[in-house]
Every structure is written in C-alpha cells, then in structure tokens.
Amino acid sequence: RAPVIQLITKLDQEVEGGRGDEQYKVLLEKILLEHCRRHRYLAQSGEELALLLSSLLEKLLAYRTITHDESPEHRMSCTVNVLNFYKEKKREDIYIRYLYKLRDLHLDCENYTEAAYTLLLHAELLEWSDKPCAPHLIPRDGEHVWTQQELKERLFQEIICYLDKGKMWEKAIELGKQLAKMHEIHMFDFMELSELLKKQAKFYEQIMHAMRPQPEYFAVGYHGLGFPSFLRNKMFIYRGKEYEWLEDFSLKLLSQFPNAVRMTSTAPPGDDICNSPGQHIQCFTVKPVLTVPQRFKDKGVPEQILKCVTQHLKADLFPIQSKAGGAGGGVVLWTKC
Known part of the structure; x- marks a missing residue:
C-alpha cells in the first residue's frame, strides 16, 4: 500500500514538473505488465497497478496539456x-x-x-x-x-x-x-x-x-474519438449564465470545436458515431427535477416562496435518455459555460 501511495505522489509531481509524455506512459505500462505477468504472485495485483498508473498518467498528461488551453471550461472538465x-x-x-x-x-x-x-x-x-x-x-x-x-x-x-x-x-x-x-x-x-x-x-x-432569472441548463455530449479523453463520449450538464439561451450557448460551444458536427437528435448516438475518428456534439436544453422540500408540503406556502426555493437550490437530477431508453441522472454541477 505505502509503495503505491509513493508512486502516485511521485508521478503527480513529475508530470506537473514537465516530465513524461504519451510515449513514456505506453513504455511504463508495457514494462510493468511484462515483468508482473512473469511472476506467479504478482500477475494479478501487478497488472492492476500497471493499469492504474497508466490511467493516472493519461489524466495527468491531459491536464498538463489543457492548462494552456484557451477554454476555461475544458480546463475545468479536465x-x-x-x-x-x-x-x-x-x-x-x-x-x-x-x-x-x-x-x-x-x-x-x-x-x-x-x-x-x-x-x-x-x-x-x-x-x-x-x-x-x-x-x-x-x-x-x-x-x-x-x-x-x-x-x-x-x-x-x-x-x-x-x-x-x-x-x-x-x-x-x-x-x-x-x-x-x-x-x-x-x-x-x-x-x-x-x-x-x-x-x-x-x-x-x-x-x-x-430579480433572479430562472437558470437554463444544457446537456452537452462530446461523441467520437476526436475529442480529448476527458471529454470523449461523455455527457455533461452545464448551467448557463444569466439570460444565456441555447443558441448563444451552442455558438460559443461550437466555436471551441470548429470541425465538430452538431447533432440534431437528442437520442444517445450509436457506436458508429462514438467510435468514429471525428467529433460530434449534442447540445440541448434540459430541465432539472425540482422537488418541494418536505417542510413546505401541504402548508399553503405562497407561490413566490415555493418558486424561489425550488428553482434556486442546487439542481442535480436531470432526465437524460440513456442507451437503454430509460432516464439517467445524478449529474453534479461542476462547471458552467
């Protein structure tokens, strides 16, 4: 356990200091896997460690690259x-x-x-x-x-x-x-x-x-292998700024990916799109699931207060269609475009 902790700490420090690249990541994983698979007792745990460190390196290298990106939203996601x-x-x-x-x-x-x-x-x-x-x-x-x-x-x-x-x-x-x-x-x-x-x-x-305008929420899907790993084939929920509507938000989003194709469907894309070498972006408005706090139920609370409480508490459940055709949710708001 202690050596693994030290390895993770050291990798983070070294990559932040400018060392390491994609070639190093591939080589490290290859060497670790080769040595561990030869060992009777290290085969399973060693393989898990190699894949863990490779996954961490991928994230850290992406983070180091994205720190120079002009888009603050990309830096946040990474x-x-x-x-x-x-x-x-x-x-x-x-x-x-x-x-x-x-x-x-x-x-x-x-x-x-x-x-x-x-x-x-x-x-x-x-x-x-x-x-x-x-x-x-x-x-x-x-x-x-x-x-x-x-x-x-x-x-x-x-x-x-x-x-x-x-x-x-x-x-x-x-x-x-x-x-x-x-x-x-x-x-x-x-x-x-x-x-x-x-x-x-x-x-x-x-x-x-x-005066507080009701916030607009946007679902954004980054589909295709052309996106960086921290966005690739993932769906995010963004909360718009005051008086920011879908068209303005979409234009700003697409300006960050000028070669991306904007999808018109809100349904989950098929494998042909997810595994394509290009970039396909979904962007559409979603409404959060708003619930009235228990203490306000059946109390004759004025409509203005109910509206304020339900619309301006942190929304974190959104009905998004999944590949199985159901509803998914539980998206925590981390970023805002």
Missing part, C-alpha cells in the same frame, strides 16, 4: 477528471490540491456558485470538533495549525460569501444556520452569532425582492 481519480483512490492530500485549482478556475470566470460548491467538498471532509487538522487537510494558504472546527468555519464563511455573489441565498442560509448553531450552542460567541443572523436576514430579503 481538472474534475483528475480530482475524481484521487477521490476514488482516497488520496485526500492531492484531491484537496486539485479542488483548489478548480475553485480558482471558477473564480477566474466569476462562477461563484460553482466555486462555493467546490470548496464545500473540502469542508465536508472536516468535523465540527477540536481535533487538530491533519497536515494534508490544511490548504496551502493556511497560516497556522488549525483545529478542524476552525478550518471548517473559515471555509463556511468563504463559501457563504461566494453563494451570496452567485445569488444562491437559499444555500447560504442553510450553511449559515449550521454556523449559527455552532456559535450559539458550542462556541458561545454571541457577537459572531449576531453577525450571522444579520446576514441571514439580508439573504431572506434578497430572496423576496431581488
């Missing part, structure tokens, strides 16, 4: 591809490092809501306790040794600030209530509690009076 690998392998130290890279990309594009939800993934790794933070849990800009509670509170404050800028006041209130409870019952910091309650009051006013 970053998500890498951090999901580290999340799956339970490498919290490297996972957190890529979370902050993703947060910074979102902030550069003023995607404040997405930046907030990205940072929330770090906060969810922490407890409301006085346990000291393990070094890998502390972001690189951490100034001193934090307790988990101190760091989690700092992250919540930053997340709430981003949610306010992104006009996602419902989620800001939800997180603010968690913080307020901690200050009232556990920390007994009534001055900070007072500030949190003032913010919540302001957010409630914004919900009732501020």
